[in-house]
Amino acid sequence: MSKKILTALCLTGLLLHAEETRPKNIILFIGDGMGIAQVTAGKIAKGTLEMERCPVAGLASTWSADHLTTDSAAAATALATGTKTDNGMLSLNPEGQRLKTVLEIAEDQKKSTGLVCNCAVTHATPAGFATHVPSRQQYVEIARQLADSDVDVLFGGGLAYFSPSNAPSCLPQLQNKMPLATTAEEFYALGTPEKAAALLYPEHPPHVAERTVSLKELTQKAIEILVQDEDGFFLMVEGSQIDWAGHKNDAANIISEVIDFDDAVGVGLDFAEKNGRTLVIITADHETGGFAVIDGTLAEKTVSQTGFIHKKHTASMVPVFAEGPASSRFSGIMDNTDIGKTMIELIQTSE
Numbered sequence: 001m002s003k004k005i006l007t008a009l010c011l012t013g014l015l016l017h018a019e020e021t022r023p024k025n026i027i028l029f030i031g032d033g034m035g036i037a038q039v040t041a042g043k044i045a046k047g048t049l050e051m052e053r054c055p056v057a058g059l060a061s062t063w064s065a066d067h068l069t070t071d072s073a074a075a076a077t078a079l080a081t082g083t084k085t086d087n088g089m090l091s092l093n094p095e096g097q098r099l100k101t102v103l104e105i106a107e108d109q110k111k112s113t114g115l116v117c118n119c120a121v122t123h124a125t126p127a128g129f130a131t132h133v134p135s136r137q138q139y140v141e142i143a144r145q146l147a148d149s150d151v152d153v154l155f156g157g158g159l160a161y162f163s164p165s166n167a168p169s170c171l172p173q174l175q176n177k178m179p180l181a182t183t184a185e186e187f188y189a190l191g192t193p194e195k196a197a198a199l200l201y202p203e204h205p206p207h208v209a210e211r212t213v214s215l216k217e218l219t220q221k222a223i224e225i226l227v228q229d230e231d232g233f234f235l236m237v238e239g240s241q242i243d244w245a246g247h248k249n250d251a252a253n254i255i256s257e258v259i260d261f262d263d264a265v266g267v268g269l270d271f272a273e274k275n276g277r278t279l280v281i282i283t284a285d286h287e288t289g290g291f292a293v294i295d296g297t298l299a300e301k302t303v304s305q306t307g308f309i310h311k312k313h314t315a316s317m318v319p320v321f322a323e324g325p326a327s328s329r330f331s332g333i334m335d336n337t338d339i340g341k342t343m344i345e346l347i348q349t350s351e
Protein backbone atom coordinates (compact mmCIF):
# COMPACT_ATOMS: atom_id res chain seq x y z
CA MET A 1 0.00 0.00 0.00
CA SER A 2 1.37 3.40 -0.95
CA LYS A 3 2.17 5.97 1.68
CA LYS A 4 -0.37 8.33 0.12
CA ILE A 5 -3.23 5.83 0.42
CA LEU A 6 -2.18 4.99 3.98
CA THR A 7 -2.23 8.67 4.93
CA ALA A 8 -5.62 9.08 3.29
CA LEU A 9 -6.96 6.08 5.18
CA CYS A 10 -5.58 7.39 8.47
CA LEU A 11 -7.15 10.79 7.84
CA THR A 12 -10.49 9.19 6.99
CA GLY A 13 -10.21 7.19 10.19
CA LEU A 14 -9.49 10.34 12.17
CA LEU A 15 -12.39 12.14 10.57
CA LEU A 16 -14.71 9.22 11.25
CA HIS A 17 -13.48 9.13 14.82
CA ALA A 18 -14.02 12.86 15.25
CA GLU A 19 -17.54 12.54 13.89
CA GLU A 20 -18.26 9.58 16.12
CA THR A 21 -17.28 11.51 19.20
CA ARG A 22 -19.50 14.49 18.38
CA PRO A 23 -23.20 13.84 18.58
CA LYS A 24 -25.52 15.90 16.40
CA ASN A 25 -28.44 15.28 18.76
CA ILE A 26 -28.64 14.75 22.51
CA ILE A 27 -31.56 13.17 24.34
CA LEU A 28 -31.33 13.46 28.12
CA PHE A 29 -33.69 11.25 30.11
CA ILE A 30 -34.14 12.19 33.79
CA GLY A 31 -35.93 9.80 36.13
CA ASP A 32 -36.88 12.12 38.99
CA GLY A 33 -36.00 10.38 42.25
CA MET A 34 -34.71 7.31 40.39
CA GLY A 35 -31.95 5.78 42.49
CA ILE A 36 -30.32 2.40 41.95
CA ALA A 37 -32.96 0.55 44.00
CA GLN A 38 -35.74 2.13 41.92
CA VAL A 39 -34.02 0.84 38.76
CA THR A 40 -33.54 -2.56 40.44
CA ALA A 41 -37.24 -2.80 41.34
CA GLY A 42 -38.20 -1.81 37.79
CA LYS A 43 -35.91 -4.50 36.39
CA ILE A 44 -37.32 -7.22 38.65
CA ALA A 45 -40.88 -6.30 37.62
CA LYS A 46 -40.18 -5.79 33.89
CA GLY A 47 -37.57 -8.51 33.37
CA THR A 48 -35.26 -6.54 31.12
CA LEU A 49 -35.10 -2.78 31.06
CA GLU A 50 -34.56 -0.75 27.88
CA MET A 51 -31.89 1.13 29.87
CA GLU A 52 -29.83 -2.07 29.86
CA ARG A 53 -29.20 -1.55 26.13
CA CYS A 54 -26.74 1.23 27.07
CA PRO A 55 -23.12 0.05 26.88
CA VAL A 56 -21.93 2.77 29.26
CA ALA A 57 -22.79 3.10 32.95
CA GLY A 58 -21.62 5.37 35.72
CA LEU A 59 -22.65 7.04 38.96
CA ALA A 60 -23.25 10.71 39.69
CA SER A 61 -23.14 12.60 42.97
CA THR A 62 -26.00 15.07 43.31
CA TRP A 63 -25.22 17.51 46.16
CA SER A 64 -26.35 21.10 45.68
CA ALA A 65 -24.40 24.27 46.53
CA ASP A 66 -26.02 24.62 49.96
CA HIS A 67 -27.23 21.12 50.89
CA LEU A 68 -25.76 17.63 50.82
CA THR A 69 -29.22 16.49 49.72
CA THR A 70 -30.43 18.33 46.65
CA ASP A 71 -33.91 19.27 45.55
CA SER A 72 -35.05 18.94 41.94
CA ALA A 73 -34.45 22.63 41.16
CA ALA A 74 -30.76 22.69 42.11
CA ALA A 75 -30.31 19.28 40.47
CA ALA A 76 -31.96 20.43 37.23
CA THR A 77 -29.69 23.50 37.30
CA ALA A 78 -26.60 21.29 37.72
CA LEU A 79 -27.63 19.02 34.84
CA ALA A 80 -28.72 21.91 32.60
CA THR A 81 -25.87 24.36 33.24
CA GLY A 82 -22.99 22.40 34.75
CA THR A 83 -23.05 24.71 37.80
CA LYS A 84 -24.26 24.03 41.31
CA THR A 85 -26.80 26.33 42.91
CA ASP A 86 -28.85 26.47 46.12
CA ASN A 87 -31.89 24.28 46.61
CA GLY A 88 -35.01 25.90 45.15
CA MET A 89 -33.20 28.02 42.53
CA LEU A 90 -33.57 27.49 38.79
CA SER A 91 -30.62 28.19 36.48
CA LEU A 92 -29.34 31.12 38.51
CA ASN A 93 -26.16 30.77 40.56
CA PRO A 94 -26.42 31.22 44.37
CA GLU A 95 -25.70 34.96 43.86
CA GLY A 96 -28.67 35.20 41.50
CA GLN A 97 -26.73 35.52 38.24
CA ARG A 98 -28.23 33.90 35.17
CA LEU A 99 -26.66 30.62 34.01
CA LYS A 100 -26.97 29.60 30.38
CA THR A 101 -28.50 26.14 29.93
CA VAL A 102 -27.54 23.37 27.51
CA LEU A 103 -30.94 23.88 25.87
CA GLU A 104 -30.25 27.60 25.29
CA ILE A 105 -26.77 26.79 23.97
CA ALA A 106 -28.32 24.23 21.59
CA GLU A 107 -30.63 27.01 20.34
CA ASP A 108 -27.59 29.25 19.77
CA GLN A 109 -26.25 26.42 17.59
CA LYS A 110 -29.51 26.62 15.57
CA LYS A 111 -30.63 23.25 16.92
CA SER A 112 -34.25 22.56 17.80
CA THR A 113 -35.05 21.88 21.44
CA GLY A 114 -37.71 20.09 23.42
CA LEU A 115 -38.94 19.50 26.96
CA VAL A 116 -41.18 16.50 27.68
CA CYS A 117 -42.41 15.47 31.12
CA ASN A 118 -45.30 13.87 32.96
CA CYS A 119 -45.68 16.75 35.42
CA ALA A 120 -46.61 20.41 34.85
CA VAL A 121 -44.01 21.85 32.45
CA THR A 122 -43.55 24.61 35.03
CA HIS A 123 -42.21 22.10 37.56
CA ALA A 124 -38.55 22.24 38.61
CA THR A 125 -36.93 19.72 36.27
CA PRO A 126 -38.26 20.94 32.89
CA ALA A 127 -38.21 24.57 34.09
CA GLY A 128 -34.51 24.35 34.95
CA PHE A 129 -33.64 23.88 31.28
CA ALA A 130 -35.35 26.99 29.91
CA THR A 131 -36.16 29.46 32.71
CA HIS A 132 -34.27 31.45 35.33
CA VAL A 133 -36.00 32.19 38.64
CA PRO A 134 -34.87 32.45 42.27
CA SER A 135 -37.71 30.19 43.45
CA ARG A 136 -39.08 27.06 41.79
CA GLN A 137 -42.51 27.99 43.22
CA GLN A 138 -42.86 30.92 40.77
CA TYR A 139 -45.01 28.84 38.44
CA VAL A 140 -46.72 31.76 36.67
CA GLU A 141 -43.39 33.50 36.00
CA ILE A 142 -41.92 30.17 34.84
CA ALA A 143 -44.86 29.73 32.42
CA ARG A 144 -44.28 33.27 31.11
CA GLN A 145 -40.57 32.56 30.57
CA LEU A 146 -41.38 29.25 28.86
CA ALA A 147 -43.84 30.99 26.52
CA ASP A 148 -41.14 33.58 25.85
CA SER A 149 -38.40 30.97 25.27
CA ASP A 150 -37.32 29.39 21.99
CA VAL A 151 -38.29 25.87 23.06
CA ASP A 152 -39.75 24.12 20.02
CA VAL A 153 -41.48 21.21 21.75
CA LEU A 154 -43.18 21.58 25.14
CA PHE A 155 -45.16 18.55 26.29
CA GLY A 156 -46.61 17.93 29.75
CA GLY A 157 -49.23 19.47 32.05
CA GLY A 158 -49.53 22.90 33.66
CA LEU A 159 -51.97 24.69 31.32
CA ALA A 160 -53.44 26.66 34.26
CA TYR A 161 -50.15 28.46 34.93
CA PHE A 162 -50.17 29.86 31.38
CA SER A 163 -53.57 31.53 31.89
CA PRO A 164 -53.74 32.30 35.61
CA SER A 165 -56.66 34.18 37.16
CA ASN A 166 -54.38 36.79 38.75
CA ALA A 167 -52.03 37.64 35.86
CA PRO A 168 -52.18 38.16 32.09
CA SER A 169 -52.36 34.97 30.04
CA CYS A 170 -49.22 34.07 28.10
CA LEU A 171 -51.07 31.46 26.03
CA PRO A 172 -51.51 33.79 23.02
CA GLN A 173 -47.74 34.29 22.96
CA LEU A 174 -47.19 30.53 22.95
CA GLN A 175 -49.89 29.92 20.35
CA ASN A 176 -48.45 32.58 18.05
CA LYS A 177 -45.39 30.39 17.76
CA MET A 178 -46.82 26.89 17.65
CA PRO A 179 -49.98 24.77 17.70
CA LEU A 180 -51.17 23.91 21.19
CA ALA A 181 -52.93 20.66 22.11
CA THR A 182 -54.86 20.63 25.38
CA THR A 183 -56.50 17.20 25.00
CA ALA A 184 -55.31 13.75 23.97
CA GLU A 185 -57.42 14.02 20.77
CA GLU A 186 -55.73 17.29 19.84
CA PHE A 187 -52.33 15.77 20.65
CA TYR A 188 -52.90 12.79 18.33
CA ALA A 189 -54.06 15.22 15.60
CA LEU A 190 -50.90 17.39 15.84
CA GLY A 191 -49.11 15.77 12.89
CA THR A 192 -45.50 16.89 12.58
CA PRO A 193 -45.37 20.69 12.63
CA GLU A 194 -42.00 22.41 13.12
CA LYS A 195 -42.91 23.25 16.72
CA ALA A 196 -45.68 22.10 19.05
CA ALA A 197 -46.93 22.43 22.60
CA ALA A 198 -49.17 19.99 24.46
CA LEU A 199 -50.39 21.08 27.88
CA LEU A 200 -52.69 18.18 28.54
CA TYR A 201 -53.73 18.92 32.14
CA PRO A 202 -54.44 22.13 34.11
CA GLU A 203 -51.75 21.15 36.61
CA HIS A 204 -49.93 17.83 37.00
CA PRO A 205 -50.94 14.76 34.99
CA PRO A 206 -52.39 11.90 37.09
CA HIS A 207 -50.37 8.76 37.80
CA VAL A 208 -49.45 6.34 35.08
CA ALA A 209 -52.63 4.23 34.85
CA GLU A 210 -54.78 7.34 34.34
CA ARG A 211 -52.61 9.30 31.92
CA THR A 212 -54.29 9.72 28.53
CA VAL A 213 -51.04 10.03 26.55
CA SER A 214 -48.03 8.00 27.69
CA LEU A 215 -44.53 9.41 28.16
CA LYS A 216 -43.48 7.01 25.39
CA GLU A 217 -45.97 8.58 22.95
CA LEU A 218 -44.94 12.11 23.96
CA THR A 219 -41.28 11.19 23.44
CA GLN A 220 -41.99 9.59 20.05
CA LYS A 221 -43.86 12.68 18.84
CA ALA A 222 -41.18 15.04 20.19
CA ILE A 223 -38.47 13.16 18.27
CA GLU A 224 -40.58 13.13 15.05
CA ILE A 225 -40.92 16.91 15.29
CA LEU A 226 -37.35 17.72 16.32
CA VAL A 227 -35.60 15.44 13.81
CA GLN A 228 -36.97 17.63 11.00
CA ASP A 229 -34.31 20.23 11.91
CA GLU A 230 -31.22 19.44 9.86
CA ASP A 231 -29.07 21.25 12.45
CA GLY A 232 -29.94 18.62 15.08
CA PHE A 233 -31.71 18.84 18.42
CA PHE A 234 -31.54 18.70 22.21
CA LEU A 235 -34.40 16.95 24.01
CA MET A 236 -34.96 16.47 27.75
CA VAL A 237 -37.51 13.84 28.82
CA GLU A 238 -38.44 13.53 32.48
CA GLY A 239 -40.16 10.63 34.23
CA SER A 240 -41.47 13.02 36.86
CA GLN A 241 -43.55 10.86 39.14
CA ILE A 242 -41.01 8.22 40.25
CA ASP A 243 -40.10 10.88 42.82
CA TRP A 244 -43.68 11.40 43.97
CA ALA A 245 -44.14 7.67 44.56
CA GLY A 246 -40.89 7.79 46.56
CA HIS A 247 -42.21 10.65 48.70
CA LYS A 248 -45.28 8.51 49.43
CA ASN A 249 -43.15 5.43 50.10
CA ASP A 250 -45.32 3.68 47.50
CA ALA A 251 -43.23 0.85 46.04
CA ALA A 252 -45.91 -0.30 43.56
CA ASN A 253 -46.12 3.16 42.00
CA ILE A 254 -42.33 3.52 41.94
CA ILE A 255 -42.25 0.34 39.86
CA SER A 256 -45.02 1.38 37.45
CA GLU A 257 -43.47 4.84 36.99
CA VAL A 258 -39.99 3.40 36.38
CA ILE A 259 -41.43 1.01 33.77
CA ASP A 260 -43.34 3.87 32.11
CA PHE A 261 -40.16 5.98 32.05
CA ASP A 262 -38.17 3.02 30.70
CA ASP A 263 -40.69 2.58 27.84
CA ALA A 264 -39.93 6.18 26.82
CA VAL A 265 -36.19 5.48 27.09
CA GLY A 266 -36.73 2.61 24.62
CA VAL A 267 -38.12 5.05 22.04
CA GLY A 268 -35.04 7.28 22.47
CA LEU A 269 -32.65 4.35 22.12
CA ASP A 270 -34.50 2.99 19.04
CA PHE A 271 -34.11 6.40 17.40
CA ALA A 272 -30.46 6.76 18.43
CA GLU A 273 -29.55 3.29 17.13
CA LYS A 274 -31.06 4.04 13.71
CA ASN A 275 -29.83 7.63 13.56
CA GLY A 276 -26.22 6.93 14.60
CA ARG A 277 -25.47 10.54 15.56
CA THR A 278 -27.55 10.78 18.71
CA LEU A 279 -26.20 10.62 22.24
CA VAL A 280 -28.69 9.29 24.79
CA ILE A 281 -28.02 9.88 28.49
CA ILE A 282 -30.24 8.45 31.21
CA THR A 283 -29.84 9.61 34.79
CA ALA A 284 -31.72 10.92 37.83
CA ASP A 285 -31.72 14.23 39.64
CA HIS A 286 -31.52 12.54 43.07
CA GLU A 287 -32.78 9.49 44.93
CA THR A 288 -36.07 9.69 46.87
CA GLY A 289 -37.09 7.73 49.96
CA GLY A 290 -33.91 5.82 50.74
CA PHE A 291 -35.65 2.98 48.93
CA ALA A 292 -34.44 -0.63 49.14
CA VAL A 293 -35.62 -3.89 47.61
CA ILE A 294 -35.57 -6.70 50.17
CA ASP A 295 -37.50 -9.62 48.70
CA GLY A 296 -39.45 -10.81 45.68
CA THR A 297 -39.23 -13.37 42.88
CA LEU A 298 -37.51 -13.10 39.52
CA ALA A 299 -39.63 -15.88 38.01
CA GLU A 300 -42.91 -14.16 38.85
CA LYS A 301 -41.47 -10.67 38.37
CA THR A 302 -42.67 -9.56 41.78
CA VAL A 303 -41.19 -7.30 44.43
CA SER A 304 -42.77 -8.44 47.69
CA GLN A 305 -40.77 -6.63 50.35
CA THR A 306 -39.28 -3.16 50.25
CA GLY A 307 -38.08 -0.57 52.73
CA PHE A 308 -37.74 3.20 52.94
CA ILE A 309 -35.50 5.34 55.15
CA HIS A 310 -37.89 8.33 55.14
CA LYS A 311 -40.19 10.36 52.85
CA LYS A 312 -37.64 12.82 51.51
CA HIS A 313 -34.75 12.87 49.06
CA THR A 314 -31.41 11.28 49.92
CA ALA A 315 -27.84 12.18 49.00
CA SER A 316 -27.08 8.76 47.44
CA MET A 317 -25.35 8.76 44.09
CA VAL A 318 -27.61 8.09 41.10
CA PRO A 319 -27.09 5.88 38.05
CA VAL A 320 -25.95 7.26 34.69
CA PHE A 321 -26.39 5.26 31.47
CA ALA A 322 -25.33 6.38 28.00
CA GLU A 323 -25.38 5.25 24.40
CA GLY A 324 -24.14 6.82 21.16
CA PRO A 325 -21.34 9.21 20.15
CA ALA A 326 -19.26 10.38 23.15
CA SER A 327 -21.16 8.06 25.49
CA SER A 328 -17.85 6.91 27.02
CA ARG A 329 -17.58 10.39 28.57
CA PHE A 330 -20.32 9.34 30.99
CA SER A 331 -18.64 6.27 32.54
CA GLY A 332 -17.19 6.00 36.03
CA ILE A 333 -17.98 8.24 38.98
CA MET A 334 -18.84 11.84 38.17
CA ASP A 335 -20.69 14.79 39.64
CA ASN A 336 -24.05 15.90 38.25
CA THR A 337 -22.38 19.13 37.08
CA ASP A 338 -19.99 17.03 34.95
CA ILE A 339 -23.01 15.74 33.00
CA GLY A 340 -24.10 19.33 32.33
CA LYS A 341 -20.59 20.52 31.45
CA THR A 342 -19.97 17.61 29.08
CA MET A 343 -23.32 18.03 27.30
CA ILE A 344 -22.59 21.76 26.86
CA GLU A 345 -19.11 21.03 25.47
CA LEU A 346 -20.53 18.44 23.07
CA ILE A 347 -23.33 20.76 21.90
CA GLN A 348 -20.87 23.64 21.40
CA THR A 349 -18.58 21.50 19.25
CA SER A 350 -21.37 19.70 17.42
CA GLU A 351 -21.63 20.38 13.70
Ligand SMILES: [Zn+2]
Pocket residue numbers: 033072243244247288313
Ligand atom coordinates in the same frame (compact mmCIF):
# COMPACT_ATOMS: atom_id res chain seq x y z
ZN1 LIG B 1 -38.95 15.14 45.25
